[in-house]
Amino acid sequence: MSGVGGDITPRSAVVVGAGVVGLSTAWFLQDRGVQVTVVDRGEVGSGASWGNAGWVAPGLSLPLTSPHVLGEGLRGLLDPRAPLRLSRRPDPRLWSFLLRFAAHCTTRHWRRALEASLPLLVEALPAYDTLSGAGVEVGARESAIVAGFTDPRAAAGFRRELALVAAVGVPVSSADLDRAELHAARPQLSGRIVAGVRVDGQRFLDPARLVDRLAQAVVRRGATIRSRMAVSSLRSDRGRVIACAAEGPPVGADVAVLATGAHLGDLARRGGVRLPVRAGRGYSFTVPTDAPVPGPIYLPGARVALTPHEGGLRVAGTMEFRAADRPPDVARADAVVASVRDLLAGVRWDERSSPWVGARPVTPDALPLVGATGRPGVYVAGGHGMWGVTLGPVTGRLLAEQITTGKQPPELVPFDPLR
Structure with a gap:
C-alpha cells in the first residue's frame, strides 16, 4: 500500500467471486489504478448471474420484504406450485432466517428499504453507461417491460405500487395499455390477459454475455482470473490479505473483496458480518416461440419474468x-410452466430447454451487504437478492470508491455489512 497525506491506498486486490457484482467491482478498482486478481469456486459467471432474466430494471427492483410475501410464504408451505416455495424439513437456521425475514415484511420497512436503495437505483443505468463508454460490450437494449394481468383490479394495484415507487424518487414512468395496445406490444400474451401496464425506460441483456464481456475487459486491463479456486479461508500476513484454498497456491493482495453470492456468509462471518445470507433459488429455461418476442414481459400474478x-x-x-x-x-420448472401456460400464446412448451437454477443471495432485511467488514482489508459485496444484474455495476463503482479512498460513500451507509 502507499500512503499519501495519511491515506492508505491499496495497490492490489483479490476479488472472490466472478459474477456481475465481483467483476464490476474488479473493473472499477482497476479504473482507480488497483491491480486485481479474480478467483471463483467455479467458472466465470457460473452462479446466479448466468441464467437469470437479464433485466436491468431499476423501476422494478423493489425490496423483497413486501407485506403480501407473508401470504405467499404460507401458500408455499402447502402448494408446491406456489411462486415462493418453502421446505417443510426441519432446518433451524433456515427457519430462524425466515422468521427474521417475515418480521421485515411490513409496509414501513418496505418503504424504508426502498428509500435506502434509491441512490443505487438512480445510478444503476449511468453505471452501465460508464462501462459501455469505456468499451465494455454489455449488450444492454433499452426496452419497456410490459406487465400483463388477468384481472383489471390487479393491474390497478400494480399501478399504485409504481406510483409509490415514483413518489420516493425512483426514475420510473409507466402507461396503461388497453387490450388492443397490449397485444400489439406483446403478441405472445394470450386472450386471458385483459389489462396491461407498460414500464418505460428499462433495459435487458444476456447475463451470460455480460459476465463474459466483463471478464474479458478486466483481463485486457491486466487482471488474472483463476477459476475453480474455492476459497476456504482468509488470513493476514504483514498487512496483506491471503485467500487460501484447499487446492492450489494462495492469492495475496492488499485487500480482499468477497462477492460470492449466496455463499457470502461462509467467509464474511469471520469478519464480523452477522447478518445471514440465504439462497433464494430461481429457475429459468428457454422455449422456442412461433414469432419473435419484441421485448420483456412480466406476469406479476405468477411472479414470472420473460425475456x-x-x-x-x-x-x-x-x-x-x-x-x-x-x-x-x-418439478419447480414444471410449476413455472403450469403457472403461465395459458397466459401465453405461440410458445412451444414441449421443446423447452433443461432447467437452470441459480442461488440468489437474500438477506433478512432485503438490503445488500456492501462495504468494510470488521477485519482489516476485507470487504463484502452481495446480498442483492434478485437485483444483482441491475445493481452490480453501481455497487462495484461505490465499493471501489470506498476501498481506494478509505471513506464510506453516503450511498452505502444503509448497506453497511456490520449493521
Whole structure:
C-alpha cells in the first residue's frame, strides 16, 4: 500500500467471486489504478448471474420484504406450485432466517428499504453507461417491460405500487395499455390477459454475455482470473490479505473483496458480518416461440419474468429456499410452466430447454451487504437478492470508491455489512 497525506491506498486486490457484482467491482478498482486478481469456486459467471432474466430494471427492483410475501410464504408451505416455495424439513437456521425475514415484511420497512436503495437505483443505468463508454460490450437494449394481468383490479394495484415507487424518487414512468395496445406490444400474451401496464425506460441483456464481456475487459486491463479456486479461508500476513484454498497456491493482495453470492456468509462471518445470507433459488429455461418476442414481459400474478433470448423466450421465476448447491428440481420448472401456460400464446412448451437454477443471495432485511467488514482489508459485496444484474455495476463503482479512498460513500451507509 502507499500512503499519501495519511491515506492508505491499496495497490492490489483479490476479488472472490466472478459474477456481475465481483467483476464490476474488479473493473472499477482497476479504473482507480488497483491491480486485481479474480478467483471463483467455479467458472466465470457460473452462479446466479448466468441464467437469470437479464433485466436491468431499476423501476422494478423493489425490496423483497413486501407485506403480501407473508401470504405467499404460507401458500408455499402447502402448494408446491406456489411462486415462493418453502421446505417443510426441519432446518433451524433456515427457519430462524425466515422468521427474521417475515418480521421485515411490513409496509414501513418496505418503504424504508426502498428509500435506502434509491441512490443505487438512480445510478444503476449511468453505471452501465460508464462501462459501455469505456468499451465494455454489455449488450444492454433499452426496452419497456410490459406487465400483463388477468384481472383489471390487479393491474390497478400494480399501478399504485409504481406510483409509490415514483413518489420516493425512483426514475420510473409507466402507461396503461388497453387490450388492443397490449397485444400489439406483446403478441405472445394470450386472450386471458385483459389489462396491461407498460414500464418505460428499462433495459435487458444476456447475463451470460455480460459476465463474459466483463471478464474479458478486466483481463485486457491486466487482471488474472483463476477459476475453480474455492476459497476456504482468509488470513493476514504483514498487512496483506491471503485467500487460501484447499487446492492450489494462495492469492495475496492488499485487500480482499468477497462477492460470492449466496455463499457470502461462509467467509464474511469471520469478519464480523452477522447478518445471514440465504439462497433464494430461481429457475429459468428457454422455449422456442412461433414469432419473435419484441421485448420483456412480466406476469406479476405468477411472479414470472420473460425475456427475448436466442430467438426464443427465456422464462424465469419462482423463489425456493433450499441449499445453494442442490441440483435443479424439475418439478419447480414444471410449476413455472403450469403457472403461465395459458397466459401465453405461440410458445412451444414441449421443446423447452433443461432447467437452470441459480442461488440468489437474500438477506433478512432485503438490503445488500456492501462495504468494510470488521477485519482489516476485507470487504463484502452481495446480498442483492434478485437485483444483482441491475445493481452490480453501481455497487462495484461505490465499493471501489470506498476501498481506494478509505471513506464510506453516503450511498452505502444503509448497506453497511456490520449493521
